[in-house]
């Protein structure tokens with residue numbers, strides 16, 4: 252499986268997104284569309300970007316009863332996205348339902364990956380709010396294993412967790428890793444960050460890069476450097 256740099260399109264609307272994409276002229280990119288853009292523009296933004304020949308990771312993190320997730324995934328499969336995701340905490344049954352919904356009649360489907368524990372969840376919040384008393388690292392690995400059992404393709408994780416995930420779930424189980432910065436960049440609100448070159452060394456399959464590209468003085472140059480260092 253080839254490595255790829257996925258650009259996080261954390262833009263507020265279609266115009267801002269297209270202004271950014273126009274800088275790249277005819278270059279074909281892999282783009283992450285999240286809740287903000289999808290909820291403001293609807294499925295049309297996905298169709299518009301696909302029409303331009305880009306790949307899409309639709310980051311909507313589904314979590315509901317299995318029947319609802321299955322039906323929602325069927326709708327997303329019709330949008331022809333390349334990758335999408337669910338919360339592993341929705342249970343193995345819910346992930347299996349998501350996978351069924353995504354699979355077309357000819358057996359093809361987008362990649363389906365799981366979010367384990369959000370990086371915004373601390374050990375304390377997990378214990379106090381969710382009443383999960385295990386160590387957060389163990390919960391992340393348990394959820395990764397559940398995702399694998401459900402037949403999913405991989406998980407979102409930190410580059411620093413890639414080896415542990417691969418040891419537990421196999422080397423072909425995909426790791427999609429955000430938290431990427433060049434050594435010269437500001438960290439913004441990310442705490443544990445890794446450079447594209449380090450993410451490659453640690454074995455990530457895909458890196459998700461937002462502000463280091465979208466807010467760079469020269470986004471094209473920043474993107475090229477990510478590709479050069481990671482792919």
Ligand code: C5P
Nearest residue numbers: 259261370429430431459460461462463
């Ligand atoms: O701008 P930056 O490179 O920090 O953006 C990273 C992207 O990856 C954002 O869209 C963010 O929501 C997402 N993400 C993350 N950490 C996670 C999961 C997703 O930063 N654990």
